[in-house]
Amino acid sequence: MTPYLRIEKPCEESLENMHLVSGGKFCDLCSKKVIDFSDLNDFEIAKILEKAGDQKVCGIFYKKQINRPLHIEKEISYSSRKTTFTSVAAGLVLSASMINSYPAQTIKPAIEKSATLESSKRNSEKEEDKKDNDHFKISGKIVSSNKGTPLSVKVNFITVQKVYSSATDKDGFYSLEIPKEILKYESLLEFVPTDYTFDRKLIIYKIEDLGKKQLVKLDYNRMDMVYGMIDTDFPNASEKSLVIVNGKRLDYKSFNSSYRLYSTRYDVHYIPREYVKFFTSKETVEEIYIVFIKPK
Structure with missing residues (x-):
């Protein structure tokens, strides 16, 4: 299954209280190294997590790096079931195209300065x-x-x-x-x-x-960063979740089962509680999964 990068419970210890070490910080409270992933790409992140195996890893990230699947170009060996994408998602294909147009650049010819322009410039300088x-x-x-x-x-x-x-x-x-x-x-x-x-x-x-x-x-205030224990399992949808697959609502149990089998075929956008109000007014909904099926 494609690793889904998230930090379920951000650390409350201040980074300023941690010691600077090679590749990150060291937390005396947990006696643990906190790896700085903020400048690494997805493949580099995945390699470190793969090397750690079952050992828990703490990391520092930009907020934009987490709550999403890792996009890995090269194969990383994660223990997961490999199977064929079947009729569970057949017929649900998202396609999109973009056309970029760029205006032609023009170059203005140089204009020789006349005596009148020079006079105007001198007057301007006097005014200045x-x-x-x-x-x-x-x-x-x-x-x-x-x-x-x-x-x-x-x-x-x-x-x-x-x-x-x-x-x-x-x-x-x-x-x-x-x-x-x-x-x-x-x-x-x-x-x-x-x-x-x-x-x-x-x-x-x-x-x-x-x-x-x-x-x-x-001063940089780190408000765009988060750090804590890393979890690579995708958060399971629950009865309080709203799951929308290609514009249609799907039962959360069916989604959980299908995602674990065919994670590479899904483009998932996880919407936590604080942003739910932008999509629904129902107070019973605590999170939303907006899902699209990737084309083959």
Whole structure:
């Protein structure tokens, strides 16, 4: 049977309390290594779990990695019954096609600068100089604290009367202009990331530092990660489960039996309790299995 990667009970011990070891962390509470799977692909994950055999393994994952079957290109030996897909799912075939179209790229020819353009540029520069006399420029770059990668962040210069805002570009750079007349000896800047996995940050700058280009690092809060004991068995549907196969409801017992025999033929989307309300208003339903039969 295809291994279904999940963590039934996430660990409550903080990762910060664990010791850093090669390939992960070591938990003193359990006297056990917690393997970091976050940068591994499905085949690499499966090989580690296969090598562990019946031994329980604790792991660290991104949330997007779990609650799904492992997609393994090469064969991994898991103890399972091998049989032929029969009429249990015959006739239920999901097919889909996608057509991608890309707009043709065009290249604009270079235009020689004329004297008029040069004159316009000089006038523009004079206007910019005049503007700079009245405004103070704040600039810098914002990156992640864990990897140093550029972040998408809204930058706010906060005063009682008004908030002056700007945003980073794709490379993490920001630039913000404020009237010089509102400057004080100390100023408050707020950095609000669009990605919830990084924490908002408030920084007080003295006026002599405010004009310097700043490198701001936002802390990664691990809200997109989960860790704990790994379970590779697919969660059995129960009488409180709603099972939909190719758009039709199926008895949960029939689904459990069929999945264990023909797991490789199913594309299963497991919907836990907190998301059930998006599909049904019935309070008796605690989880949903939306299932499609893969084409042969």
